[in-house]
Amino acid sequence: MATEVISQSWLAGLATSLNVPEAAVRLLASILLGFPLALFHRYKLYGKEQTLQHIFFIISGLSIGYWNYGTDILHSAFSLCVTYLILKIVGGTNLSVIMSFIFNLTYLLVGYYTTSTEEYDIKWTMPQCVLTLRLIGLAFDLYDGRKKEEMLSASQKETALKSVPSFLEIAAYIYFPGSFLVGPQFSMNRYLKYVNGELRDPDSSNELPPCIVPGFLRALAGFGYIVVFQLGSMYVSDDYIVDSSFSNESFWKRWFLLGLWGRVNLYKYISCWLITEGVCIVFGITYNGKDENEVQRWDGCANVKLLVFENATQFNHYILSFNTNTNHWCAEYIYKRLKFLGSKFYSQAATLIFLAVWHGFHSGYYICFFIEFIIMYFEKDIGPVLNSNKKLQAHLSNPIIAVLVWFVMKIYTFVFMGYALIPFVLLKHSKYLQVFATFHFLGHILFMGYPLIAPFLKSLIRENRQRSHNE
Incomplete structure (x- = not known):
């Protein structure tokens, strides 16, 4: 009993000093x-x-x-x-x-x-x-x-x-x-x-797999993200974006702060996943064979692909790099099992509904996954049309234009990922609707309005392609 009291006192003190819930400190300590x-x-x-x-x-x-x-x-x-x-x-x-x-x-x-x-x-x-x-x-x-x-x-x-x-x-x-x-x-x-001892290099003479260093390095990266999350939360907290002082900021500054806030919130999850992955690596359960250079891979339980995530220029990059194990589970056990529906569109919609239900009853989860759905629909619908325009692709091959496009796409993903996370983090409709209102629901208007202008927009792009062909 005395040990438990000391433990609770220590955890409470640390939680207070870090300005985080005691349950979160206990969770991190449990992972460690x-x-x-x-x-x-x-x-x-x-x-x-x-x-x-x-x-x-x-x-x-x-x-x-x-x-x-x-x-x-x-x-x-x-x-x-x-x-x-x-x-x-x-x-x-x-x-x-x-x-x-x-x-x-x-x-x-x-x-x-x-x-x-x-x-x-x-x-x-x-x-x-x-x-x-x-x-x-x-x-x-x-x-x-x-x-x-x-x-x-x-x-x-x-x-x-x-x-x-x-x-x-x-x-x-x-x-x-x-x-x-x-x-x-x-x-x-x-x-x-x-x-059974099968997850190890069969050609290695070592009795124990060399997984300690890779595991602690992965966890160290997680602690780096914790530091960034803590510092970022001091600047753009959840309470701040629902405060009147946030809505009084200039329009462009609000968009930048929203993107920064969304990034910081994602780092909270990434830091936790990196540390747990580090634990699994040290256990040795993550062995995944060797790469093309015969180097042992310890990514069998990786839940985030940092390079893809940090260099994302499309929302699909976030799906490919963030919470990858859960996404893979949903792909294998939900999305692919719905092949009988005869439509990728319906299968994707049903998968996102399952994910929302799995998270809970808060309306914010459902709004978040709906926003993800309409953004992904936009990207998948317009992407092939843009790629088929040879004249446009020729312009994009110019290094200067390519850099400018990359910069624009980074801003696009940075800002609208924050926008999509508003309901997921705030949960209550009274909170997230208030924040959406400060941005005049622009994300909803853009992506929900896209299907209305898509025929005209795609015909315009294809028309340009046709002109290029005739020339």
Whole structure:
């Protein structure tokens, strides 16, 4: 009891000095606990009897979960038990997928409904949302494992399960201390290969994989992003953009500050993902073969591609680089499974709706993903038309023009990513509508109005192409 009081006092003091919620400090401390656990596993349990490894992961994950959420951690245990029974009784069938999907998503939504406030909450529903995808994916993987090999995609062949894993294996998989709280997502097959000692260079003479340095370097990058986030939050906080002083700024300054605010908020997530990825690398579960230069890759659980993200000039670049594991999960288990709809447009819309529902009931999530949808529609619709205009592309090949275009596109993504994040971060309609109003809903007007002018705009571009051809 005394230790717990000291822990709470220390956390409260640190949270106050950093001006962040105590729950956020506790979450970060819990993620960092993964490093000593990874080192202990590396030198005492790596390559040892699998049952010992499973038990170690279960105890570690449950202990961290209890420290954060108390007895609410039992919600994850209940979901585990129900899903395991579904897989044992009807696993590998369409029914098992449907039952697992409905049960886990419904349980998560009930959790959101009973615990949600008007702010972003760090509660037991946070690891539960990670768990939800993991258990639904498990049912899909077992379903794929009952199909004929030639019916599976390359990705499905890597994740398909031929039989139901044991209860101990599934429990260790979901409570794995490097990913239990905030991800990243990875397949059951990757976990099983890891405890079997298969995720390492088979040609290496080293008994232990050389993953410590790459792991700590990745985490160090995460701490760099934390520093930038903290400094940025002091300049453009969430409270500031809903304050009257923000709306009184000049029009162009408001747009710049909005883009900066959006960037800072994204860095909050990136910093967390980089540190958790670092933990997973030190564990050794991220081994991903070798590159073309025969250098070992440790990006098997990477959740952000920093170079693509920082150099983004299209919204699609953000999708390709930000929260990549969740995006990959949605692509494999939602988007591609909706092929029967016969339309990429409908499949994408349904996938984004699922993502919004998975995040919770706040209207801000739905508005955010709607804005993402209309912006992506704009880019995918106009992009091929622009690329087909040879005369325009010839002009863009000029180095000076190319630099100018790059600069304009950077501003475009910088500003409108901030615009799209307004409802996602502020959540309440009274807050995000107020901020949208300070920008006269310009983003909505531009991207929702595009379909109305698209026929004229595309015909104009194609007409220019035709003139060039005639000349």
